Amino acid sequence: MRRLRLVKDDTSFDFFKHWKMWLGISGVMILLALASFGLRGLNYGIDFRGGTTIRTESAQTVDVGAYRDAMSALGLGDTVISEVFDPSFGPDKNVAMVRIQAQDDQEAVTPETIAAVEAALQGVSPDIRFISVESVGPKVSGELIWTAFLAVGLSILAVLVYIWLRFEWQFALGAVLALVHDVVLTIGVFSEVQIRFDLAIIAALLTIVGYSLNDTVVVFDRVRENLVKYKKRPLKEVLNLSINETLSRTIMTSLTTMLALVALYVLGGDVIRGFVFAMIWGVFVGTYSSIFVASAILLWLGVKRDWTKPEAETEAAPGGAKV
Template structure:
């Protein structure tokens, strides 16, 4: 027996309230922008500036003990990660400690660094500090700019690819859905003041890739069904296409969420922001693939007199 999350044949009317679902998505985007403008983002060290201290010890790294030793210094955002490398010996236990720039200061002062080192030496007398590196406000500003350029460039590349693979209406729908995913994700990070750093940007780019994959699967089935059901209404063909791919969508999203929720609960503080972003993105991306991307195509409409053909447009044969 095969496991099925949904019946083999479903007939759910996904687009019966297309204006309501699309309107809700637009409201969510507007609210996200408003929250972002009001509260801003809780930038991490990568974007705010700060100092990274590399430690090395013969004893194993205990992140909990390190964090407890530094906590009384009240340094704000402190990130502690253990560094794993197969070339390290048994007596080489390395960690990276990142401390955000303090108020009214461009970098962490030498006194603060000395206080951190003294606190860690109380926990582990054998600890040494091979390197100390600082990230100033100028570099942080450049990282912010580069990160948003990376997200924007990925959206433009996807817009171009979907236009080549399908029709221009499909590419507009796909990019609007991805834009929705990015804005709503940034909005939830702003509302909850979750740390926003380079790992979050990586998560957003992962969300974009995951969401567009789901969108393309449904678009591909829609293109096939537009050929198969030439006389049926576009809304009806869309419903057929989403219902036919529903089992695949739920199975893919469901299994991904199982792994992500486990990481979210058990993965620790270091990766929590990254995992939360992807978890949220899987849910929002699955929703937007149907209720944003397809609604945009539905509202724009398609010329079904001569398109799509059995090969789509002239670029439809391009491999993904």
């Protein structure tokens, strides 16, 4: 049986022929992302702007699309509607969560607004009942923004310490700058296209950090092995060899992940579309940064060639072995 091969075993692409240009492009993209964030800001969702969550219950099956159409006529701004699933619910217990953004910086929506929402939804499901109404004020939302970005910052700091302990400081700096590159560009895209930015996107950012780090560590592990194996080769050749050796794994992982994400984006509905969009962009930019940012920075900084245990040097076969 023949194996599917996306990349030949003897690949020898020169990824660092124009490495300064790639770093320059990444630098310009980061500046554009920061400029977009400063000028346009983010389209914060209810989690970060405050609002009211209404829990509804009805015997009729929840039709999220019909609920959304009924709510759109009220002009309440950002509204998120999702069905709640629980194995303990009976067939006549259909629960939904309706989340409405804060109106004119008020702590909660007015009774008149709730009455209007109830009337609109009763047109879709006459037996609908409002079980609970909970509000998140602007102060709590501001705290959520701070803690969310703090979580992303601390995760990147933890990565810096981890890579520094596992490799050397040059590896750590390259990996962390690649992660900052991925996060900033993702925030820049959300700022430019004004997709709703909520806690689900923060979860996506943390997932992107993990995905990009995993890809970078795979490359760096092979770089470290080849630095031991080929002590007399220039660092540029060692980096090129290492990336070519792991290229098959990188492409296969990215493509299979993309297949699942595209399916979720098309079929998953509006509730998770922002999260999936962030992940699709993150997989693309994370794969790019592990090669053209993290490894290019490592080439720029250089690596001590005497930090590993001495081993007998052997000649490299073209392309090397695959992961």
